[in-house]
Amino acid sequence: MNSFAENLFNEDDKVSSLVVEGKVDTRHGPILYMEDVSVSFDGFKALNKLSLFIDAGELRCMIGPNGAGKTTMMDVITGKTKPDTGSVFFGQTIDLLKMDEPAIAQAGICRKFQKPSVFDALSVFENLELALKTNKGAWNTLFFRLNSEQSDRIGDVMETVGLSALAHSRAGILSHGQKQWLEIGMLLMQEPKVMLVDEPIAGMTHQEIERTAELLLSLQGERSLVVVEHDMEFVRSIAQKVTVLHEGGVLTEGTMDEVQNDPRVIQVYLGG
């Protein structure tokens, strides 16, 4: 039996040759496929035939000047914006364009917003509890009770993001940096397969930035991460592979050094 067939009839995964509903098929490598995606707002092309492949378990950094299409790209992946043309797949089989935001989130693609979006009226603990991966139907939510395993998990995440002492404080009183951490914590609670992280270090102190870098690095492998950030020093500290977006398309991809020495990138950034 050749290795391909072996892979198909793997003992652990007997049905892997079939399309399994709700299962993310990453046997070809990439977990996220965007092909020829175009979005225009009133004639302005926010995305212009963007093609992008994110491998399972990789940490990808995206940079690009303002208006390059970074946030629109995340909007398309998470179902907020429907593209005019193109296709977006999660694994080999899940067509994200046929799904709405809650369905995509439940499938395992979660997002941290550019502006930290936590629920100010709820406590840190309650914010994390809302994000917890569980049945999210209305009746189930009404009768939901945390089991000990789940509260331990919330405790662990609070530990990871350094907010244990503030567990019962309202999220509204947190500093900008702490809100960023809380939102990262909310992503972790969702146990996503892909994390889209938009500007994670805005408003953070130097130490906080270092801890964020460590945290993101520790997550790769188990999860795939797409990090959008303007801070080049931060990108350098975490990036293996960097994608540069420009005018709604991919300008270039490569290591940080390759990208920074690419004359096109220099031109785009310096406006030469």
Place this chain on the structure above:
Amino acid sequence: MKLLTLATQDKTCTTVLMLLAAVTVVIPLCNVLTAVDSPLHFSAYTVSLVGKYLTFALLGMSLDLVWGYCGILALGHGAFFALGGYAMGMYLMRQIGTRGVYGDPLLPDFMIFLNWKELPWYWFGFDNFGFALLMVVLAPGALAFVFGWLAFRSRVTGVYLSIITQALTYALLLAFFRNEMGFGGNNGLTDFKDILGFNIQSENVRSMLLFLSGSALIISFLLCRWIAGTKLGRVVTAVRDQESRVRFLGYRVEMFKLWIFVFAAMLAGVAGALYVPQVGIINPSEFTPLNSLEIVVWVAMGGRGTLYGAIIGAVVVNYSKTVLTGLMPDAWLFILGSLFVVITVLLPDGIVGLMRRNIRGKQV
């Protein structure tokens, strides 16, 4: 027990609850136990007035659940109250039997007057009290479900949703005005004789209705507090503050809105059903958009998002209305309008917010 501990975490809340319980028990008890000329005896007028306030309080609280917790400014909430009232009114109409002016055992007077020969199908079953009670919650619930399903799924929010809810109650107002609808046209349903075999005018029945209204309010209050304390309550609060973020956490926001909206509509229906036997009439004017706006003023006045604030607001505004419409009948609408402006500008958290500020001020 757990419900009680939940409710007693907040001092104002406990006070309101105690007062409610006292009113609910003491007034009916005094009236049943004492003679008419006793100083402890409340007049029939006072009893129905207090009973009416209690149903308004329940109505206000149900709107607070939708507006204060879920952030949906529904300007047509009175429609659900009126539907519940009509369901009860239909039961009371059928209890009249042969005692009507025309003495028909089956058809209410207004149908004879319209020369109708038989009872319309939707009047069937309303001679049964249990069926009528079911309709009291099902009719408003079904309307809220259909309306909410369409509106929330299409993601209609904010001022657009408010306008549609207003249009909904206005459409119902026009429909119920029509004689062909079979709900008594602009006269509505009235001239009720008895409820479950007891004379509806009698003092004891009025005391009983007050007791039931108070009990319904207390039970609903505890139920709403419980809901607000569950994870569903927190999701709903989150929807109020950042609707789209909740979607990205994997919650179907429209389902949560629908759940709260339907539940609140049912509570409003119960309030309407308790209101009608106490005032003795239900007519299409209950559907006027103005009524629904008044409910919003009660909640804003009392303080949004606290539940008991809505109770305080409903009682205070309606008491002022009773007093002021007696003193200067034409001025009431102007007073109501100015109240709304003043509260919005000066007291965004209503009476409850003012009390909290005072308590905090004293502690400092």
